[in-house]
Amino acid sequence: MKSILKPLLMVAAMALGISSVTTLPAQATLELNVNKGNVEPMPIAIPDFQGGLGPQISEIVTADLKRSGLFAPIDKAAFVEKITNPDASPRFDDWKVINAQALVTGSVSKEADGRIRAQYRLWDIFGNTQMAGEQFFANDANQRRVAHIIADAIYEKITGEKGYFDTRVVFVDESGAKNARKKRLAIMDQDGANVRYLSDGRAIVLTPRFSPNRQEITYMSYESGQPKVYLLQIETGQRELVGNFPGMTFAPRFSPDGQKVIMSLLRDDGNSNIFAMDLRSRSTTRLTDSTAIDTSPSYSPDGSQVVFTSDRGGGSGRSQIYVMGADGSNPHRISFGDGVYSTPVWSPRGDLIAFTKQSGGEFQIGVMKTDGSGERILSSGFQQEGPTWAPNGRVLMFFRDSGGGPKLVSVDLTGRNEQPIPTTNYASDPAWSPLLE
Amino acid sequence: MGRIAALTRNPAMIALVAALAITGCASKKTPNSAADLGLNGAGAATPGSAQDFTVNIGDRIFFDTDSSSIRADAQTTLARQAQWLNQYRQYAIVIEGHADERGTREYNLALGARRAAATRDFLISKGVSAGRLKTISYGKERPVAVCDDISCWSQNRRAVTTLSGAGS
Numbered sequence: 001m002k003s004i005l006k007p008l009l010m011v012a013a014m015a016l017g018i019s020s021v022t023t024l025p026a027q028a029t030l031e032l033n034v035n036k037g038n039v040e041p042m043p044i045a046i047p048d049f050q051g052g053l054g055p056q057i058s059e060i061v062t063a064d065l066k067r068s069g070l071f072a073p074i075d076k077a078a079f080v081e082k083i084t085n086p087d088a089s090p091r092f093d094d095w096k097v098i099n100a101q102a103l104v105t106g107s108v109s110k111e112a113d114g115r116i117r118a119q120y121r122l123w124d125i126f127g128n129t130q131m132a133g134e135q136f137f138a139n140d141a142n143q144r145r146v147a148h149i150i151a152d153a154i155y156e157k158i159t160g161e162k163g164y165f166d167t168r169v170v171f172v173d174e175s176g177a178k179n180a181r182k183k184r185l186a187i188m189d190q191d192g193a194n195v196r197y198l199s200d201g202r203a204i205v206l207t208p209r210f211s212p213n214r215q216e217i218t219y220m221s222y223e224s225g226q227p228k229v230y231l232l233q234i235e236t237g238q239r240e241l242v243g244n245f246p247g248m249t250f251a252p253r254f255s256p257d258g259q260k261v262i263m264s265l266l267r268d269d270g271n272s273n274i275f276a277m278d279l280r281s282r283s284t285t286r287l288t289d290s291t292a293i294d295t296s297p298s299y300s301p302d303g304s305q306v307v308f309t310s311d312r313g314g315g316s317g318r319s320q321i322y323v324m325g326a327d328g329s330n331p332h333r334i335s336f337g338d339g340v341y342s343t344p345v346w347s348p349r350g351d352l353i354a355f356t357k358q359s360g361g362e363f364q365i366g367v368m369k370t371d372g373s374g375e376r377i378l379s380s381g382f383q384q385e386g387p388t389w390a391p392n393g394r395v396l397m398f399f400r401d402s403g404g405g406p407k408l409v410s411v412d413l414t415g416r417n418e419q420p421i422p423t424t425n426y427a428s429d430p431a432w433s434p435l436l437e
Numbered sequence: 438m439g440r441i442a443a444l445t446r447n448p449a450m451i452a453l454v455a456a457l458a459i460t461g462c463a464s465k466k467t468p469n470s471a472a473d474l475g476l477n478g479a480g481a482a483t484p485g486s487a488q489d490f491t492v493n494i495g496d497r498i499f500f501d502t503d504s505s506s507i508r509a510d511a512q513t514t515l516a517r518q519a520q521w522l523n524q525y526r527q528y529a530i531v532i533e534g535h536a537d538e539r540g541t542r543e544y545n546l547a548l549g550a551r552r553a554a555a556t557r558d559f560l561i562s563k564g565v566s567a568g569r570l571k572t573i574s575y576g577k578e579r580p581v582a583v584c585d586d587i588s589c590w591s592q593n594r595r596a597v598t599t600l601s602g603a604g605s
Contacts, residue, residue, distance in 0.1 A: 178583040204578055206542060220546075226573065227546070248550060248574060251543040264547065266574075270505065270554025272547045293547040309544065318503075319544055342541040356541050385541045401538075429542065 030102055030124040030131060032070055032159045039414065041072035042158065045100035047083045048076070049120070050107035053143065057108050057118055060147035063191065064165040065154065067410070068395070069417025074100055086121060095125045102131075104154060108146075115139060118146045122154055132157045144193055145436070152435070164390035165190060168433045169397065170208040170217050173197065174405055174426035181405075181426075185219060187234065190390075190432070192422040198232060208232075209431045211254045217431070218242065218252040218261050229263050231279075243277045243284060251295045256303045262287070264295040274308055276326075287328035293319065298345045298353075299326065300370070307334075307344040307353055307370075321355060323370065334372030339364075343386050346370075348434075349393035352413075356385040356398075365398050365411065378415035388432045397421065399428040485525045487600045494521045498556065500594040502539070505551040507559050515556065518598055519563030528600040530565070532556045534574045535581075535597070537590035542576060549574030556596040571601075 032042050046062045048055040065071040081094035086105035095103050106120035119135040134153060138146045145166055152163030173186040173195075185198035185205050199205050203223035210217055216233050223230075229242040229249040243249060247266035254261055259279055264272045274287040274297045288294040292312035299306055304326055311319045313333065321341045324331035335341045339359030346353055352367045357377070363384045368375040384400035394413055399406040405426030411418045421430070482488035490496060495518070498511035507515065522530065534553030536545035553572035561567050582589035 179580050181578070183578075204575075206546075206576075206578070248546070250546045264543070266547070266550045268554070270551040270558075272550065293544065293551065295547050296541075296543045340540075342544045358539070383538065 030127060030158060039070060041070055042101050043074055043099050044071045044102045044104065045074045045079060045095055045098070045125075046104045047079060049105070049118075050083075050086050051109045053108040053110075053116060054106065057143065057147045057150070058104070058106060060144055060191070061104065061120075061151045061154070064148060064151035067191070067419050068155065069412050069414070069419075070155070070159060074098055086119075089130070090123055090125075092123075092125055092128045095123075100125050102154075102158065104150075106150070111137065116143060116146065118150065120150050120153070122157055144189060148189070148191075161394060162392045162435065164392045164395060164432075164435065166436050167391060168214075168436070169388075169408075169421075169430050170198075170210060170219075170433070171399075171408065171423070171430040172205060172208065172428045173423070174428055175201075178405065185217075185232070186427075188423070190421075195424065198234065198237070207251060207429050207431075209253050210433045212256060212258040212434055214433050214436060218254060218263075220250045220252065229261065231261070242279075243275075243282075245275075245284075249275075251297065253298050255299050256301050262297045262299065262306065264297070274306070274328075285327070287324065287326075288331065296343050300346045301348050301350045305346075305370075307346055309342050309344060321353065321368075321372070334370070335368070335375075336372060337375055345387055345389060347389050347393040348391055351393070354387040354389060354396055356387065365396060367396075367413065376415070378413070379409070379411050379418060384409070386429055388430050390432050391434045397430045397432060399430060487528075490518075490521060490525075490598075490600060494518055496599065497595045497597040499591060500552055500596070502537070502590075502594065503548070505548065505555045507555055512559070515559045516563055519560050519565050522560065522565050522569070522598075523563075526566075526569075528569070530560075530570050531599045531601050532560075532570065532572045533579075533597045533599060534572065535579060535593055535595050536577045537593040538577045538580065539590060540577065542578075546574050546576035549576045552594075552596045556598070560598075 046058050049058040062073045066073050078098045081091045083105050086107045090103055103123040103125055104120055108116055108118045111117055115137045117137050121133040122131040124131045136146050148165040151165040155163035167190045168187055169190055170187045173184045174181050176182045182201040183204050184201040185208055186195055187198060188195040203221050206220045208217045208219035216231055218231050220227055221230050227248045229252040231240045231242055242261050245265050250264050252261050252263040260276045262276045265275050266272050271291050272293050272295050273289055274294050275284050277284045290312045292310050294308055294310045297306050297308040305323055306326055307323050309319045310322050313320055319340050319342050320333050321335035321344045322331050322333050339357045341355050341357050343356045344353050353370055354367050357364045357366055362380045364377045365379040365387050366375055366377040381400050384398055387396040387398045389396060395410055397408055397410045400409050406428040408421035408423060408427045408430050410421055482492050495514045498514050532553045534549035536548045553574055557570045557572050580593045582592040
């Protein structure tokens with residue numbers, strides 16, 4: 001994927017006649033503090049980009065920003081000024097009257113070599129100034145990525161946080177009757193576009209997770225008869241068994257450096273313990289040794305700790321969240337709320353742990369601090385589970401079955417912005433990639 | 438939970454629930470249907486056949502929510518299974534552990550495995566050779582009953598003893 005798409009900032013700076021992209025945020029008055037509790041979406045105007053492909057690209061940018069819940073794109077019918085030259089200063093007053101805080105103009109054109117060239121400018125309306133301008137070249141096949149990259153740039157310029165739109169999601173595509181469900185590994189862009197299948201559906205596949213290098217996933221499959229954890233190279237389709245354990249292996253995740261896979265191994269007595277396997281040396285380390293179900297391990301982003309669930313505390317299968325050192329030291333319980341906790345996932349920012357909680361006949365998606373304090377429920381439903389973090393740690397995706405079958409849903413950390421993720425079939429077990437490069 | 442247990446301990450109620458599941462929940466007519474629960478009556482199957490095992494012995498047991506304890510009714514079924522399996526030693530056996538959908542996928546894989554192991558250990562305690570027994574967990578991925586209420590969940594929390602052809 002590298003080198004397909006090059007943000008040419010310096011070229012952009014010259015071509016667009018701005019001094020330097022990096023100095024611009026300093027003079028900006030336009031900002032959105034996403035760390036405040038209650039964020040009003042910022043009104044933003046995004047007229048169709050110029051050029052044949054322009055409207056398609058600006059539509060994707062608009063949809064990305066809208067779905068984030070932080071921006072409120074203004075209806076184009078309300079626009080006063082018609083943008084004809086996206087490189088010229090807009091009539092700021094015309095945008096003030098419709099209360100646009102920000103304006104994005106842009107154009108998309110074809111180069112002689114077949115590539116597309118996309119450029120955008122972000123205008124601070126009440127500051128009467130240009131905030132940013134950049135230009136990108138891309139292969140035709142990467143049109144949508146260009147749009148996502150522009151959306152990420154706008155998101156970052158205004159919020160000060162990294163975006164998450166130029167990302168993909170691996171998931172389990174589900175079709176057929178509930179008692180004969182076909183499950184296939186699939187990958188798509190975070191907005192549901194460009195779906196591609198990675199397995200044929202003959203064997204049950206579950207819980208795919210991205211490697212930090214974006215090139216491979218680890219998942220569980222019944223293809224050999226016995227359920228086992230595998231690695232899959234996304235581009236080549238090459239598969240490989242992880243480890244040579246006698247029993248079922250499940251619930252895999254990569255370490256933050258991508259060198260290890262941590263997972264559960266079934267013991268002969270029917271309980272499950274957590275192991276880590278080094279992918280280079282093939283050596284395995286046992287991290288837990290209990291007569292309990294220890295599962296769903298997830299590393300902290302610095303790799304020093306592991307969060308997992310265990311029912312070792314007893315009380316008829318009351319699974320709770322525990323944290324231990326990455327070497328298995330000092331396991332201690334951090335969840336003490338009323339309910340059953342599962343699928344803890346450490347935020348890529350390190351500050352929070354997302355989880356599934358069963359309480360009062362409902363399934364909830366929530367977050368807590370890494371010491372277990374500050375629990376907040378973001379979403380409740382009859383049946384939902386399996387949160388995964390957007391790479392910026394601001395949004396979660398999970399799956400919900402409201403009857404019939406599971407569908408993907410995203411929710412932001414305020415819990416107020418829930419969005420369905422469109423998929424052709426039923427879908428479960430989403431796992432978000434890091435930002436692409 | 439007490440109510441579910443009461444329901445499933447009463448064979449007549451099991452039959453009723455199963456029948457409802459078939460008509461009301463689009464459950465397919467498979468080995469997982471009413472025949473497993475003894476509705477077809479005895480005598481049709483050749484003694485020692487897989488059908489004999491399923492119809493006359495009962496190939497599955499049920500569990501309470503979140504539990505892998507072998508209930509009293511299940512102990513009776515497993516004792517019957519063990520006696521049959523000890524008589525017909527040509528079969529290798531795979532015990533499937535299953536969970537209902539009221540839990541997360543990963544936890545249910547582990548729970549299904551625990552149920553399969555508990556079932557295996559019970560059969561071993563009744564004299565079935567450990568070498569004939571394998572286990573596999575399907576978690577909540579293979580429900581037999583597909584409505585969204587407790588009558589289905591109680592049928593899905595199960596361990597199924599399957600005969601995988603001639604054993605060694």
